[in-house]
Amino acid sequence: MLLLSSNSITSTFLLFIFFFNFSSVFSTYTETCSGIVPFRQRGDTVSITDFGGIGDGKTLNTKAFREAIYRIRHLKRRGGTLLYVPPGVYLTESFNVTSHMTLYLAAGAVIKATQRYSNWPLIAPLPSYGRGRELPGGRYISFIHGDGVRDVIITGENGTIDGQGDVWWNMWRQRTLQFTRPNLVEFINSENIIISNVIFKNSPFWNIHPVYCSNVVVRYVTILAPRDSPNTDGIDPDSSSNVCIEDSYISTGDDLVAVKSGWDEYGISYGRPSYGITIRRLTGSSPFAGIAIGSETSGGVENILAEHINLFNMGVGIHIKTNIGRGGFIKNITVSNVYIENARQGIKIAGDVGDHPDENFDPNALPVVKGITVKNVWGVKVLQAGLIHGLRDSPFTEICFYDINFHGVTGPRSPPWKCSDVFGFSHQVSPWPCSQLSSQQPGSCTNYS
Ligand SMILES: *[C@@H]1O[C@H](CO)[C@@H](O)[C@H](O)[C@H]1NC(C)=O
Ligand SMILES: *[C@@H]1O[C@H](CO)[C@@H](O)[C@H](O)[C@H]1NC(C)=O
Ligand SMILES: *[C@@H]1O[C@H](CO)[C@@H](O)[C@H](O)[C@H]1NC(C)=O
Secondary structure (H helix, E strand, O other), X not given: OOOOOOHHHHHHHHHHHHHHHHHHHHOOOOOOOHHHOOOOOOOEEEEHHHHOOOOEEEEEOHHHHHHHHHHHHHHOOOOOEEEEEOOEEEEEOOEEOOOOEEEEEOOOEEEEEOOOOOOOOEEOOOOOOOOOOOOOOOEEOOOEEEEOOEEEXXXXXXXXXXXXXHHHHHHHHOOOOOOEOOOOXXXXXXXXEEEEEEEEEOOOOOOXXXXXXXXXXXXXXXXXXXXXXXXXXXXXXXXXXXXXXXXXXXXXXXXOEEEEOOOHHHHXXXXXXXXXXXXXXXXXXXXXXXXXXXXXOOOOEEEEEEEEEEEEEEEEEEEEEOOOOOOOEEEEEEEEEEEEEEEEEEEEEEOOOOOOOOOOXXXXXXXXXXXXXXXXXXXXXXXXXXXXXXXXXXXXXXXXXXXXXXXXXXXOOOOOEEEEOEEEEEEEEEOOOOHHHHOOOOHHHHOXX
């Protein structure tokens, strides 16, 4: 709470604590979705030092990590194995995790990615993207990678996974990248994954990327990257279902959480939606969005709940973004109990965001955006309340706004709300919203509330 410098902000903050934490004063039960993946204690433990690991920050530990995980995979101990990483700085190249393992970082343990990227392995593009997200062709494997695994836990006493991303950010800035940058942690086609009590630092690209996964819990994580680091999204559930993100702090150079499901014609033909995702008690800061859906949503995104979200020094608070050629749908999204302090825009829902993988996208593939509920939002120093731009041939419908207050809307020469090709309903929204947001009967909004 270092951000609170003046008394007026402090009192607003106290008001907000009162406003949002009132119920918790009277109940000791904290709502959680984390029960979707049981937290397993492992019967068997090995330490990275048993495999020659040296935490001096200089020795390359690739062999130690790969051998330890090879042993876990092949010995198949009942109940799985915990790989203990003691305090120290363990420099390593990328490695793959295996099923039924816990990667445990002790307090003061750092797993640090090498900055020698010349032989960083490449893997195939995701079928739902057709190519690397940044550049055509394959992509660099994530620093920590899991493909087709189940029952994997990454946890500990808030040790750090450090991507040392600046060499990658500089290649991006200088346009010398050859392929799409590595994610820090990626799980593909995996299930029953828990990531908790870990600090993620300086990811080369997106931080945590579960793709084609189900039953994923991310809790009590801290994700940090400089504000000017390119594309360092916090958590991007992608074509994944039953994902629970809770009690985390994220401050990076891009969207804090962005729910995705594939890119244009590749995402449409792969056809795998993201659904059943809860984002709860998240705090953070970013020049881009706090809670984002998109822009890659070609497989569809539905049944998303984000609540108790605190955002400071933001580009956009809540950003739903898609494009012509995306196809897919964005349906039944609820965002509630949001505090936003200092943002360019409170809410943005737009059909003209993001680029295309190639020229073969279908201009007739229009996304459907329907059933977006935003309620109980309190914003201070928000320059523009909202920008809602639907598509002429696919207007956004059932856009429902309740109990939204944006203060300090100064809107340089522009109205606080700008809307087009949108139908919705609003109640107790201040500043007063555009007429399109009162164009529907309230009944059309209760289906999704
Ligand atoms: C890690 O997994 C990827 C994708 O499954 C695979 O291509 C690669 O060979 C694996 N690397 C190692 C060192 O086993
Ligand atoms: C680790 O960090 C989480 C989230 O910030 C915090 O709730 C927890 O108490 C910390 N745990 C330890 C062992 O320091
Ligand atoms: C909408 O999504 C919520 C989760 O946010 C889910 O509980 C609810 O059943 C969904 N409603 C419909 C009509 O699918």
